[in-house]
Every structure is written in C-alpha cells, then in structure tokens.
Amino acid sequence: xxxxxxxxxMETYSEIAQVEEFDSQQERELILRCQxxxxxxxxxxxxxxxxxxxxxxxxxxxxxxxxEDAAQDAFxxxxxxxxNFQFRSRFSTWLYRIVKNKCLNVIDxxxxxxTDPMEIDDSQPWVPLDTVTPEKEAxxxxxxxxxxxxxxxxxxxxxxxxxxxxxxxLSYEEIAEVLNCTLGRxxxxxxxxxxxxxxxxxxxxx
Amino acid sequence: xxxxxxxxHLSAYFDNELTSVLRKKVDEHxxxxxxxxxxLEDFKVNRxxxxxxxxxxxxxxxxxxxxxRETENAPHENFxxxxxxxxxxxxxxxxxxxxxxxxVVALYFFTNTPTPQYDExxxxxxxxxTQEVANNPLKSNVATPxxxxxxxxxxFGEGTDTLLDLFFED
Ligand SMILES: [Zn+2]
Numbered sequence: 001x002x003x004x005x006x007x008x009x010m011e012t013y014s015e016i017a018q019v020e021e022f023d024s025q026q027e028r029e030l031i032l033r034c035q036x037x038x039x040x041x042x043x044x045x046x047x048x049x050x051x052x053x054x055x056x057x058x059x060x061x062x063x064x065x066x067x068e069d070a071a072q073d074a075f076x077x078x079x080x081x082x083x084n085f086q087f088r089s090r091f092s093t094w095l096y097r098i099v100k101n102k103c104l105n106v107i108d109x110x111x112x113x114x115t116d117p118m119e120i121d122d123s124q125p126w127v128p129l130d131t132v133t134p135e136k137e138a139x140x141x142x143x144x145x146x147x148x149x150x151x152x153x154x155x156x157x158x159x160x161x162x163x164x165x166x167x168x169x170l171s172y173e174e175i176a177e178v179l180n181c182t183l184g185r186x187x188x189x190x191x192x193x194x195x196x197x198x199x200x201x202x203x204x205x206x
Numbered sequence: 207x208x209x210x211x212x213x214x215h216l217s218a219y220f221d222n223e224l225t226s227v228l229r230k231k232v233d234e235h236x237x238x239x240x241x242x243x244x245x246l247e248d249f250k251v252n253r254x255x256x257x258x259x260x261x262x263x264x265x266x267x268x269x270x271x272x273x274x275r276e277t278e279n280a281p282h283e284n285f286x287x288x289x290x291x292x293x294x295x296x297x298x299x300x301x302x303x304x305x306x307x308x309x310v311v312a313l314y315f316f317t318n319t320p321t322p323q324y325d326e327x328x329x330x331x332x333x334x335x336t337q338e339v340a341n342n343p344l345k346s347n348v349a350t351p352x353x354x355x356x357x358x359x360x361x362f363g364e365g366t367d368t369l370l371d372l373f374f375e376d
Contacts, residue, residue, distance in 0.1 A: 039271055046267045054263035059256075068264055075270040076277070147255050165221070166256035172223050191217035198248045201255075 031091060034082045046075050049092070052168055053099050059163035060103040060156070062148050070102040077102065093177035096168070100160055100178060107156060150200035158193035165190055209235070213242055220249050 027048070033041035053074055058067035077098050085094055151159050164170045164178060175186045212235040218224050219232045236243050 039274060042274065043267050043271055046270050047265075050266045051263045054266065055260050058261060059259060064261075068266070071263075071266055072269050072273060075266065076273050079270075079274050080277070143255070144259055147259065151256075162256060166253045167259060172218075172221070187218050187223065188214075190221075191214060194217050194249050194252065195245075197252055198245070201248075201252065 027091060028087070031082065031085060031087075034079065035085075042075075042079055045078070049095060050075075052092075053095065056096060056099050056163055056168055057103055059151075059167050060100070060160055061106055062152060066106050070099065070106050073105075074099040074102045089177050090174065093170075093174050096164070096170075096178045097180065103160075104156070146204050147201075150197060150204060153200050154193065154196050157189065158196050161186070161190050162193050162197060209239055209242065212239070213245070216242060216246055217249065220246060 027045075030041045030045050030048075034045065050071065054067055054071045057070040057074070058064065061067050061070060074095070078095060081098075085091065151162070154162075161175065161179070164175050170178065172183055172186045172190075175190075176183050179186065181189075212232055215224060215228060215232055219229060224232065236246065
C-alpha cells in the first residue's frame with residue numbers, strides 16, 4: 001500500500017516537473033492546495049502576488065480604485081478557475097493574463113459609462129494635462145502625471161505590453177504567454193509601442 | 207533602406223533578444239546612424255520612467271477572501287436573485303403581459319365563433335358564384351347561346367351575296 005502511494009506520488013511529481021519547471025515547489029504546493037479548496041493557501045498566493053497584480057492593473061488603468069477592483073476580481077477569478085490551471089505554463093503568466101482581461105473589462109465598462117449621459121463619470125483616470133485638479137496633482141508627481149497622460153494616449157495593447165516589459169520586466173516568452181501571441185508579434189508590437197510612447201513624450205516639454 | 211530594416215530590430219536589440227549575427231549588424235549601424243542612436247537612448251530613458259510608476263500595493267488578501275466567502279456561501283441565493291432579476295425585467299414583464307392578452311383574445315374568439323357561420327359563408331360564396339356565371343356568357347351553360355345573333359348572319363350573308371354577285375358579273 002505504501003509502495004503504491006509512493007510510486008503514485010513520484011509519478012505525479014515527475015509529471016508536474018516535466019511540464020512546469022518555472023514555479024517553485026512552494027508555489028506549486030499552494031496551487032495544489034487551492035485546487036483542493038484551501039482558502040488559507042489562496043490567501044498566501046494573494047499576498048505573494050498582490051504587488052505585481054495591482055501594479056500591472058494600475059499601469060494599464062491608471063486609476064488606483066479601478067486597479068484595486070481589477071486586482072481583486074482577478075484573484076477571485078483565479079480561485080474560481082484554479083482547476084483549469086494544469087501547470088502547462090507559469091502560474092504568474094496565467095495570472096497576469098487574467099489581470100489583463102479584468103483590466104479590459106474595466107476599460108469596456110468605462111466606455112459604456114461614457115456613452116450613457118445619465119451616468120456621471122467620476123472615475124476618469126487619465127486626466128488631460130490642462131485639467132489636472134490641485135488635489136490630483138498633489139497625489140502624483142508632475143512627471144508621473146505626464147507619463148500617465150502619454151500612456152493614456154496610446155492604444156491599450158501598446159500600454160499593456162509596455163507595462164509588462166518595462167514595469168514588470170517580463171521576458172519576451174512570458175509576454176507571449178500573457179498576450180497569447182507569437183514571439184514575433186511581441187517583438188514587433190513592443191517596438192511599435194516604444195516608438196509611439198516616444199512620439200507622445202516628445203510632444204510634452206519635460 | 208538599410209536604416210529602416212535595422213531600426214525594426216532596435217527594440218529587440220535593446221532587450222538583448224537578438225541573435226549574435228543580427229546584434230553585430232545593429233552595432234555596426236549604430237556607429238554611423240545618429241537617428242537610431244537617439245531612438246535607442248530614448249528607449250532607455252522611457253524604460254526608467256515607466257519603472258518609476260511602481261506604487262506600494264494595498265493589501266488585497268482580506269478583501270479577496272471576503273469575496274470568495276461571499277460567492278461560496280450563497281451560490282443558490284445568487285442563482286435565485288439572478289432568476290428574479292431576469293423575471294422582473296421590464297422587457298420580460300411587458301412581453302409576458304402582451305402574450306397573455308393575445309392568448310386571451312384568441313381563446314375568446316375561438317370559443318365564441320358559432321359553427322353555422324361556415325354555412326352562411328358557403329351560401330354567400332355560392333350566390334356570388336352563380337351571379338358571376340350568369341353575367342358571364344363564356345362561363346354560362348344555361349343562358350344566352352354562344353352563336354352570333356341571327357341579324358348579324360343575315361347581314362353577313364347579304365354582304366357575301368353582293369360580293370359574289372359582283373364577282374360573277376365580271
Ligand atoms: Zn538608423
């Protein structure tokens with residue numbers, strides 16, 4: 001009996017090791033515990049990843065409350081879909097893909113809110129430079145405000161890839177996993193995004 | 207042309223994602239191209255700027271675990287409330303009311319239509335048909351015969367005779 005269970009464990013271990021060599025042993029155990037509906041393990045995963053999940057969301061959305069909501073929703077989604085994670089990719093890239101999708105949802109909601117005249121849009125995140133209120137100015141440094149304004153004028157796909165590369169420092173392979181595209185696509189899109197940001201920042205007198 | 211081709215690889219060069227052969231080519235080009243050198247410099251500066259956007263994240267653990275409990279504890283309530291919300295939507299209520307009215311009206315006419323009405327309708331049809339037949343000599347097999355009136359025949363005959371007479375005179 002003990003021999004059988006030992007062999008089984010070894011098989012499971014080698015199978016996981018074969019397909020997933022990126023995540024640490026500790027992280028894998030946390031994920032397996034989450035798959036067994038262990039909320040304490042989920043809490044540990046949240047603590048481990050909240051910094052980057054929040055900052056990626058903030059980089060894409062440019063709004064603290066929206067970023068916090070998107071981050072919470074992303075973790076909830078992780079919990080609800082953790083059984084679908086089969087260790088075929090890095091957990092981090094799987095998680096960041098969920099974060100990116102949650103951010104896209106927020107952007108869609110904003111667009112819908114904007115077209116509804118009955119709705120007062122008080123969550124407009126990327127405030128144009130000439131309408132920055134004193135309170136908001138105090139919250140951000142002038143430079144990051146300018147950068148946010150420039151990022152805002154970019155396409156969402158450009159903003160996302162710049163955040164993943166320059167802020168989170170993901171490799172091209174990891175970005176391809178998050179965006180579900182080819183390495184060639186990552187390479188060309190990143191180049192276009194950098195050129196577009198450069199053009200936007202050249203308009204601003206630093 | 208070469209400048210454009212090389213510039214496309216500048217971003218990957220900056221990220222150290224190029225093969226050694228391509229990397230060497232970009233290196234050579236950078237020695238002679240001011241525009242590409244400036245672009246590369248700007249990429250570097252902008253990376254630093256974006257990296258500075260990192261903020262201290264709020265603690266999300268409690269909020270996430272609360273959301274998990276919320277969804278785990280009340281799945282049935284959630285389903286019921288969704289169902290209730292759907293049932294009481296204005297469009298659902300409106301459609302249901304309209305369909306009910308239509309059904310009631312249809313049932314009323316169906317049950318109150320007297321059967322003899324069919325006979326009356328048939329009678330009416332026959333009457334119309336008979337009249338039409340009577341008024342149309344082509345369809346009629348009773349009234350006026352299809353033959354041309356006798357007078358016409360006489361006239362025709364007379365005319366023919368006159369013509370024949372004229373013919374035989376010659
Ligand atoms: Zn050049």
